Amino acid sequence: MPAVKPAIMKNLNKNFARLKPVGIRQFDYQASAIPGIIKLTLGEPDFNVPEAMKEAAIKSIQDNDSHYAPGNGTVALRKAIAHFMRDRYNLTYDPANEIAVTVGATEGIYASLTAITNPGDEVLIATPTFPLYASVTTLLGSTPVEIDTSADGFVLTPTRLKQVLASHPNAKTLVLNYPSNPTGVTYTHDQVKALAEAVKATNLIVIADEIYSELVYDGRHTSIAEFIPDQTLVLNGASKSHAMTGYRIGFIAGPKELMGPVSAAHAMMITAASDPAMAAATAAFATDAGKAATQQMKAAYQERRDFLVAALRKLGFEITTPNGAFYVFAKLPAKFGTDDVKFATDLAQKGKVAVIPGSYFGAGGQGHLRISYAASLDNIKAAIERIKHFVEED
């Protein structure tokens, strides 16, 4: 095994030292070592990839579909995505130059922030949220500005945005994620419209991570791009809607003038996504089987959510109703104070249930737990029994 020449360590990108530790995977890893633990930690669907999507991937391999695809993805997949965006969200994108297929939404986040920011820029991030936005921003030499939304039911209001812009007038972009990881909260049509109006009065580019858009339980998802398509990059993908996290297919859609630099950054990182995975995603976004598969999973998630929310409320946790994604963000009962890391650590060690401390998701998350219901109903029920025991004993 090679040992590094010590003197070269000072040559690494200095921004790594600015990164805040991201605790989710580490917490999950440590909890996994506890014998008999039930894990409600990760945002990973517990369903298999639907058959029609698997068959499309297999056919792609058998057809020797094994060459570099166009940088922005196969034409078939970009057309499928255009259909999906029109069919579900009433959004119109030209597959020729307004859509890029990425390696998961993760790469979409990196490509978008790379296209928009220069070192020193400020990136507004509504929190609590997925920690990757702040990490990528930091690695690119920019500065994340967290906007704590906890006082407004985890929704960014126009008033709050204006307040933040007064002290950060040069911020370049606003990262929004709804339905939200970790809160499960989503925005109503009117909330999105009002926020879009506030953004319209600025020169902010919105990076709208709508990866959970297919998992909205009551009502329908409204994309912010419906109101300000000229200022929005929409990120989405097949990971959550079709349980295809390991296939690594996401996409970015936006006006062609923004998509030029986004696609350039994207191509420099990955050239193009993998052919069989793109074939599977084409089936996911274009076919009735793809739509039906999501509906089926959604019904199962909804049943779990309803059970989990009711059971946790009964145990004294306060919860803002989660209408999307597959997370419940539960505020600790008053007697446990606000140290969510201690509570989650004790719950894992003594109660044998693993959930993620809310403070890992940035400002506004303290005193909360993120509980993922991307787990079987049996496991969720068993976890509730254990949490009940733990809370009542302590």
Ligand SMILES: Cc1ncc(COP(=O)(O)O)c(C=O)c1O
């Ligand atoms: C809000 C959010 N965005 C993006 C991702 C990553 O998606 P992908 O697996 O498609 O890269 C996740 C995964 O947990 C997420 O919660």
